[in-house]
Amino acid sequence: MGIEVSATKVVTVNDAHQNGVDTSIEANPTHGRLKGIWLTHVFSRNRKGDRRDDGNPLMHALKGRRGYSIMPFWEQQLLTRAERILAKVSGDLQGFDHCMPIPSSSPFCARFAALVSAASGAPLLEPSFLCKRQVGELLVEARAAPPKMRPGLKRDFTSQLHAWEQMDPASIYQAKDLDVNLRQFFGAFALTGDPPEVRGTRILVVDDLFASGSSLLAVREILQSRLGAEVACVCFLSGV
Numbered sequence: 386m387g388i389e390v391s392a393t394k395v396v397t398v399n400d401a402h403q404n405g406v407d408t409s410i411e412a413n414p415t416h417g418r419l420k421g422i423w424l425t426h427v428f429s430r431n432r433k434g435d436r437r438d439d440g441n442p443l444m445h446a447l448k449g450r451r452g453y454s455i456m457p458f459w460e461q462q463l464l465t466r467a468e469r470i471l472a473k474v475s476g477d478l479q480g481f482d483h484c485m486p487i488p489s490s491s492p493f494c495a496r497f498a499a500l501v502s503a504a505s506g507a508p509l510l511e512p513s514f515l516c517k518r519q520v521g522e523l524l525v526e527a528r529a530a531p532p533k534m535r536p537g538l539k540r541d542f543t544s545q546l547h548a549w550e551q552m553d554p555a556s557i558y559q560a561k562d563l564d565v566n567l568r569q570f571f572g573a574f575a576l577t578g579d580p581p582e583v584r585g586t587r588i589l590v591v592d593d594l595f596a597s598g599s600s601l602l603a604v605r606e607i608l609q610s611r612l613g614a615e616v617a618c619v620c621f622l623s624g625v
Contacts, residue, residue, distance in 0.1 A: 386466070388443050390436060396446035396455045398462060404434030406443050406622065408463060413470045415623055419598045422605060422616055425474060426595060426623030427467045444594045444622055448491040464500065467621065471504035478505035481617070482586035485510040487600055488517065488574065489593065494621075498591040501619045507589055515607065516577040521554025523571050532570045542567060560600055568599035576607055584613030595620040 387404035389397045403409060407429040417424040430440030446455035447463075471478070484507040486498035502509045527546055534542060545567055560568050588608055592601055601618055608614045 386462075387434065388440065390442045390453075394442070394446075394451075394453045396442050396453055396459070398459045402434070403431070405436065406430055406440040408466055410466060410469055410473070414474055417623075419601065419618075422598075422601065422618055424595065424617075425477070425619045427470050427619065427621050428463075429623045430625045432625060440622060440625070441594075447493045447593070448489075450491075464497070467497070468500055468504070471500060471619075475504045478507075478589065478619070480587060481505055481507040481589040483507055483510035483583065483614075484589045484591060485512050486591045487593075487604055488512045488515050491593075494591060494593045497593060497621050501589065501591050505589055510581065510583075510588065514576060514578055514580040515574045515604065517557045517559075517573060518571075518575050519554060520549045520552050520556040520558055523558055524549045524554070527570070534570065538566060542570065560597075565597045568597040569602075571599070572606065573600045573603040574607060576611070580612055583608065587615045587617070590616055590618045592618060592620045594622045595624045598624075 386398040386400050386408040387402040388406050389399050390405075391397070398408070403412075407413065413426070413428055415426045415429050417426065442453050443455070445451045445453035447460060478501070484498060484502040484505055486494045486509075489495070498509060524546060527542075531542075541564060545563065558571065558573060560571070560573050563571070590601065590604055590608070595601075605616045609616050
């Protein structure tokens with residue numbers, strides 16, 4: 386099943402093609418690695434078809450943002466298909482102590498994480514000990530220690546900092562609002578409250594969409610480098 390997007394931004398699923406997103410059971414899941422993190426992608430985004438997007442309208446619709454929508458029937462069809470795809474690789478998902486969704490303002494990631502938890506047998510771990518960082522603190526960090534980057538990105542990076550200077554410093558950082566190429570320079574999450582004791586455990590992190598991987602790397606930095614856990618990841622949608 387591929388996706389169709391109407392003029393009114395209603396997303397539907399079409400079994401006649403795999404344009405935008407390949408949701409076929411035969412071709413999925415796909416796998417990859419991100420700086421040592423083992424990745425499983427349930428569905429695969431692509432740029433097939435006449436639209437000039439990369440499958441992103443599906444995630445926008447599932448999260449009810451940017452004016453996109455999807456009927457509950459089609460959402461359930463996709464989740465049922467995701468269950469079947471996860472069942473194909475359930476053996477690879479064994480041996481984890483926890484299954485944790487990346488914090489999100491949308492309930493969709495947690496809903497998908499419940500499917501991953503069922504397939505892996507790993508109990509859900511609430512990510513309440515993680516919080517999204519504020520624009521003000523990211524701005525201070527970036528000004529104090531500018532990251533190294535290729536020359537072509539410096540202008541965009543500087544423009545982003547200028548934009549943040551016009552915002553309330555307490556505004557929550559939203560990676561989805563940044564250019565994909567800039568996300569790698571900003572850590573999206575911080576520890577809050579008392580974190581659980583996870584040292585020596587294996588955590589299966591669940592994300593809804595893989596783009597730059599910046600959110601996943603920020604979570605890995607906390608879980609692995611600071612809390613001593615091992616991390617792998619399952620994503621609902623792949624990168625392109």
